[in-house]
Amino acid sequence: MSWSAKATAHGAKINYETTQAIKIDAAFDNGKPMSNAQVTVYSPQDPSTPWLQGTTDENGSFVFVPERSQPGEWAVQVRQAGHGDLITISMGENQSATENTADSQVMSIQSKSGSFTPAQIVVMAVAVIWGFVGTALYFSQGTKHAK
Secondary structure, rough: OOOOOOOOOOOOOOOOOOOOEEEEEEEOOOOOOOOEEEEEEEEEOOOEEEEEEEEOOOOOOOEEEOOOOOOEEEEEEEEEEOEEEEEEEOOOOOOOOOOOOOOOOOOOOOOOOOOOHHHHHHHHHHHHHHHHHHHHHHOOOOOOOOO
């Protein structure tokens, strides 16, 4: 008896696009990467509503491509376990890439501490308060004793 089987192959198609992106590298003060940290990006046109949300990779990196039609101050907040920071990135209409890496073209990032809009300050205050409330609730649970 003879068995024969017909083999079929599945093809794949991969497309790519060269973009000018912003790469964020987040780390704790001790240098340890902020792996899987929450990232929120706010556009200059609507700084009180998240434009993009995601998480950093295992190395604390996050890459996004801002809309060229929205020049101005982009705010990026990175948070993990009650720790984090917020930076602003100035983007002009004709901003060009200044450094090439294997993964993406990285634009120059300029952090401007203290130049936050009122909406950004409110968002940061709410995030800090939420962190305090969460921490207080965590510690108020105490240890449960098994019966």
